[in-house]
Amino acid sequence: MLLVNSVKQFVTRRLPDALHRLGSPRLFFETSGRWLPWLLALSVGLLLLGAIWALLFAPADYQQGHSVRIMYIHVPAAILAQSGYLMMAVAATVFLVWRIKLADIAMQSAAALGISITFLALVTGAIWGKPTWGTWWVWDARLTSTLVLFFLYIGMIALRAAMAHRAGVGRACAVLALVGLVNLPIIKYSVDWWYTLHQPASFSLSRAPTMPLEMWLPLLVMVLAYYLFFFTAWIMRIRQLILVREKDTDWVRQWLASL
């Protein structure tokens, strides 16, 4: 009973309080401002390190040759395309439940960032496909579900653009994000299933059966670098939108005057 009560208190009181405190645009802006230079340096540094490793030191594939080096930028992009949608949906949930403005801004920024990463995954996938399959596009399971994910992002951005000057725009987008989230695993599994139905046992991008350690490590570095980059660019977008939305508040005026 005591446990139930304390859990209840946490969910109804403590968690919202903490979220509202952390969700204050001003607090976020000031805290992230201190972290941003470090994050930026770290993510760009890690990206460079991963790129040099992948281009110069990673081994060529015995089947694909050097074109396997595209994997190190394609696979992290495909992973981030999905994680980005997940993060956007988390922001959407927070916004729907607790009405925290910062979550709406985070959702909007994640959509803009996510669609560009998804586009990147599609383009690098196509470029990788040319030397590997001989065509720019193959209806491969991963590419197809990334394409559908791209459409889902387009829906988010189109809805926000269409409702731009309405009060409910944030919540409408949040509902759409959650509907998309429920569907994402169903889409993924159905596309995978559809692919095995039509083209059984053929070569698929980034599903090398045994990848040696010397390929795993740079890939891991790249995935990490992409995540850090995503957070950095996300924070930058959020900060810029906070300034625009809060431009008439005292603290933004003070900040501007202090520059």
Place this chain on the structure above:
Amino acid sequence: MKFDSLVAFVQMDGQGLYVWAAYGITCLLLAMNLWIPAIRQLRFIRRHKRDAQSAQDRQE
């Protein structure tokens, strides 16, 4: 190092075009994602400064 010479590194056994195109586009798109918020924020600050300046001029 997996390459003997710079030429080999650029050509990558004939697959250089694809590899370099993919890396180039990635570089471009990632840079754009940093550039867009940065330039927007700069513009916002500049516009504000101009507005503040003109408000001051009017007062004088």
Place this chain on the structure above:
Amino acid sequence: MKLFIAAVRRDLQAQLRRPAELLNPLIFFIIVISLFPLGIGPSREALSLVAPGLLWVAALLATLMSMDLIFRSDFDDGSLEQMLVSAMPLPVILLAKITAHWLLVGLPLVLVTPLLALLLYVDARGMVAMTLSILLVSPTLSLIGSVGAALTVGLPRGGLLVAILVLPIYVPVLILATAMVATGLAGGDYTGHIYWLMAILFLSLGLAPVASAAGIRISLED
């Protein structure tokens, strides 16, 4: 339950006052399907090969076209606002609306499907599978589509936007349904597909009215 049926009946009567709008999706479906042989050529093999996909994509588009209407007139005459304060929970009212919409738009699509399948040289086995799949999936299409319609009902021209929001979400049912028809055409057993499609139907039956209600509330607030 009685109240629900009464609500469905009321919606049916209200929608039947504008029969032309209800017929449009059906006519669209028929015309699109008859255009394909003109585009592809009259060859029997080619047409029956692509028939499941054609029928399915055309059915998706026809349903989508009609989705714009589902809440539009209630929004225009202000009766949606009254529903917000009605004693019945909003998701239930919307479910009644969706049911009425499916009876008037989805069911006719099911009924003309065998005819159109005939035009595309689909054999009897395929025709059964095709009709069954549309019967099973068109309620899901109406349910999912209603979420998109609810989110965009306040916008002056929401029609194309609904398509952009909803079509990606239709992907899994499209894949399953066309696979079911292909299995049927090949003379295989498609009970597994039916179970999966029913699972998706129940999932959307539970979630879509709630999401639509949220969408309607947001749209009406502005």
